[in-house]
Amino acid sequence: MKSMTGYGRAASQTERYDITVEVHSVNHRFLETSVRLPRSFGYLEEKIKEQVQQNASRGKVEVSLSMQPVSSKTTTVELDxxxxxxxxxxxxxxxxxxxxxxxxxxxxxxxxxxxxxxxxxxxxxxxAFQVQQVADDPAEIWAQVQPVLAEALTQFVQMRQTEGERLKDDVAFHLTQLEQMTDQVEQLVPQTVQQYYDRLYRKITELLEDRTVEESRLVTEAAVVAEKIAVDEELVRLHSHIAQFRGFLESAEPVGRKMDFLVQEMNREVNTTGSKSQMLEITKLVVDMKSEIEKIREQIQNIE
Structure with missing residues (x-):
């Protein structure tokens, strides 16, 4: 797993140039690469973008290339x-x-x-004298720039991987918290129907006073309510989403967009659970579950 935040820098000196390459990136929905370089070396831009594309799939990446002459060999003086x-x-x-x-x-x-x-x-x-800049061979210049760019990109990727591991650990922690809360909701769900049955029984008893309460009628009514407030399917799907999310954490492929979609689905299941809830304890748990999901959402915004 990689973060979309990274930085890399490399420098080298050739016979004619001091070459410095810096690469850094921030969050972005897609891959967007911009290159800053001297105008006379503009022909390198597309090659640099191709190299970046091989090392990153998402993020706003900026590459800065500096080419400073180090000797007079870049200039010739001739007598006319x-x-x-x-x-x-x-x-x-x-x-x-x-x-x-x-x-x-x-x-x-x-x-x-x-x-x-x-x-x-x-x-x-x-x-009497003519001063001219020595023309650069594009292939030769690229052969000098490419190793420096490759080194900067290597550092850039390593930093993204290091940050990605930190994000992975944090997301895994919040997933565990969310899973534990989901288990607690599952344990409380059967009590919800029983509580509703008990409240209904007491209410009808008070209204009918000494008259006999029809047990079968109460059971039927409780069954109807149990069907309306059942959250078994939501909890099953939530467990499935959590398991799938853990699979994404171990993936070597870019999974940021998939995680973002999955977080939306997890949030939907928790919201549905909360709207059906008839118990204060479940309502409190739902609030905490949404908080954990939001923490996960914040972290995955930076995952490639």
């Missing part, structure tokens, strides 16, 4: 040779123009631009 060559060509053309000017004007002083290509010069040239 075409841009540099264009600048050099422009300088050479200017030198040719200046030479022609000197040839046409003998009074002009010779002048030549020297292409001094030092690092500082290159860094001042616009667009």
């Amino acid at each position: 040779h075409d841009v540099v060559q264009a600048y050099l060509s422009a300088i050479e053309q200017e030198n040719v123009r200046l030479q022609k000017q000197v040839e046409n004007d003998t009074a002009a002083e010779p002048y030549r631009i020297e292409p001094d290509l030092t690092l500082s010069t290159l860094l001042r040239i616009p667009d």
